Amino acid sequence: FILIPPSRSEAWKQHRTVLKQFLRDFTSENSMALALYTVLHKPIRDHVQHYILLLSELHGNLQEGSEKDVVATVLKEYGKLASFISQVLDEAWFTKNLWKFLGYKFTDMLCVPERRLLEDSKNLPISASTNRSERILLFDDVLVLIQGNSFQSFDLKLVWVDENCGENLRITTPEETFFLSAKDPQMKAVWQWKLSQAVRQALNGKRDFPLWGRTGEGSEPPSRRFFSYVFRLEGKFRNATYEGEWHWGKPHGKGTLKWRDGRNHVGDFQEGLEHGFGICLVPRRSEDRYDCYKCHWSQGKMRGYGICEYGNDMVYKGYFQENVRQGFGILENFSAEHPFKYTGQWENDRKNGYGVWEDKERGERYIGTWLDDHRHGQGIVVTQSGICYQRTFHADKMVGSGILLLEDDSVYEGNFTEDLTFVGKGKLSFANGFVLEGTFSNRAGQGLQTHGTLDTSHEQLDGRITKMQLGLQEFPVEKRWKGIYDQFLEFIHSGCKEDTEESFTGFHIQTSKELRKSQEYLFCQRGTEDVSWKREDILEELVQHQELESLQSYLEKALKSSLHPLGKLLRALAVAFQATYSGIGANRHLLTMAQEEVKSYARKIWEFYQ
Known part of the structure; x- marks a missing residue:
């Protein structure tokens, strides 16, 4: 009332005669504020107090019963109204005094009408x-x-x-x-x-x-709330806007983080950090593209199974630890230039350990060991034309002698180049039994030359050579896919908790005919009707099925299920098997290696059951 008259002084002057009819206490000596208070405020407070007195008197004269209870309820509400009016006026008065004495530097930024x-x-x-x-x-x-x-x-x-x-x-x-x-x-x-x-x-x-x-x-x-906030202080979330669930000052639950540079993260948070499943988009600096991570996080870092669709047309499906690729994983390049697929072990974001590399452009497949993204150690190379050879590699370079199995059943033992040219000392055994042993060279325009001896005493090549099986000693079957088994064992040791199952065993892949033709479908959420296995009961179920017939039925259902951890384990092993032995890898010199691997799958699954 004090602020209104000065701001409308012209209106007061122009309508002074009319206003006098409404403001009975209005005189030139009296203030406008007092006049407004008298007309607009005082009657309301007086009426409320009058009603309270009447209701109090009525309540005291009524007998006990429903009518008295109704009056008591109304009296209580009028009492609240009187308190409300008084409190509102007190707050307004204290606030007005604060703005008056606080100082303009603060009032300019803090003074808001409401x-x-x-x-x-x-x-x-x-x-x-x-x-x-x-x-x-x-x-x-x-x-x-x-x-x-x-x-x-x-x-x-x-x-x-x-x-x-x-x-x-x-x-x-x-x-x-x-x-x-x-x-x-x-x-x-x-x-x-x-x-x-x-x-x-x-x-x-x-x-x-x-x-x-x-x-x-x-x-x-x-304590749990849902709001949006922009982080301003130093830290990993600086300048990021978080919208989602909070608990005691920290993002906790479902939420979305967005940065000004285009990064964003949607997923689960715990105690202020990314924890649980999440999808993260990271813009690439040199291109108008994004790297998309669909992964599990633990205490702010990627850990567990995930899928990363890189902006350069590469896709990684496998395990992460401390934000880098670690453990078993598959990296595939879908671009027209240099398409490839790697299936194997990773360490600190690099190919390390046993793995299979398929060069789709050259029509070659490398099966062997890796070190820091290079072929290193024993390796087998199979070509689309049926040629197969085994060599020792050092930083992607072939060293020492090796065995080269040609498509016409000839076998060469010695040194040769990447384009399969014989060099240095070697032994070439033909399919008809002839053996050429000596020193080989290949000069431009002169073709392959050799200095040595040709043995024609054998009528046919020794069957042990033509049926030679590679990789048996070099790659012990129990060490080939350790990364797959380790994740399953860790899941079992953790107690088969449902909230960590996908982190250990991978995402559920829909197997319907409609989705087989399309890309893999990632289930971020699904209803209980879609899940036929209770993860917490897996250990108990395994113990229950002791009889042979019951056990066989249970394992058959579990291994066929795309939801059961045993079914997921079998599918991961099947992916590794196909990456090694299907297509180009369907070579008779790898037959025993493949058979051993299948037998090891059965033994390992049986070990897990026991």
Whole structure:
């Protein structure tokens, strides 16, 4: 009422005669504010007080019964209305005085018409930890700490108050935690109550009716909330906008992180870090493309099974640890230039250990060991034309002598180049039994030359050579796919928990005819009706099926299921088997190696059951 007349002074002057009819107490000596108060406010308060007196008298004269109960209820509501009017006016008066004496530097930024002051540390003393503020103001939407000529404000929707800190109150916000210290327990209790009720009302989006009850009344604000916030301080989330679920000042539950540079992460959070399944998009610097990670996170880092679709047309499906590829995984390049597929072991984001590389452009497949992204150690190469050879590799270079099995059943033992040219000492055994042994060379324009001896005494090549089986000693079957078995064992040892099952055993792949033709379908969420196996009961189920017939039936169903961990294990092994022995790898010199591998699958699954 004080502010309205000056802002409308011309209107008052022009309609002074008309206004006199409504403002009976209006004179040139009286203030406009008093006149407005008399006409617009005083009658309402007088009416409410009059109704309260009448209802109180009526309530006292009625006999016990339903009518008296109704009057009591109405009387209570009018009492609330009277308190509400009084509290609203008090808040407005205290807020007006604050803006009057606070100083223009603060009022320019803090003064908002609808904002109300709820408590002031000058009125009810309390101080913040580490002398970070001279004055603390609690408004109906923000908590403000003033220090010198600067201030900090905290949105009440993202403020948590913990009273269980001795003499202090711990205030938790998304990026800061500090303490408020009162001189005595009573002051602490009042501040705690007002803070909690202000937070709760801010979350509800409306004030209580009346604004304040008695100290100790009113429910506590929820610890779990859903809001959007922009991180500003140093840290991994700086300049990122998080929208999602919160718990005690930290992202916790489902949420979305977005950075200004185009990065974003959608998924599960725990204690302020990515934890659980999530999808992360990372823009590539040199191209208008993104790397898309669909993976499991643990304490802010990728860990467990995931799929990464890189912006350069490569796709990785396998395991991660500490944000790098680690364990078993498949990397495939779908681009027209240099298409390839690697299936095998990874260590610290590099190909390390046993793995299979298929060069689709050259029509070759390498089966062997790797070190730091290079072929290193024993290896077998199979070509599309049926040629197969075994060599020792060092940083992608062939060293020493090897065995070369040609498509016409000839066998060469010795040194040769990558284009399969004989060089140096060697022995060439023909299919008809002839053996040429000596030194080989290949000069430009002169073709293959040799200095040695030709033995024609044998009528046919020894069957042990023509049926030679490669890789049996060089690649012990129990060491080939250790990365697949390790994840399954870790899942069993962890207790077969449902929330970690996909992290250990991989995503469920739909096998319907419609989706077989399309890309793999990633199940981020699915109903219980789609899951036929309760993961927590897997260990118990395995123990129950002791009889041979019952065991056979159970294992058959489990291995056929795309949801059961045993079924997922078998499918992972089948993928590794196909990557090695299908297509180009269907070579008779790898037959025993393949047969051993299949037998080892059965033995390993039986070991897991036992």
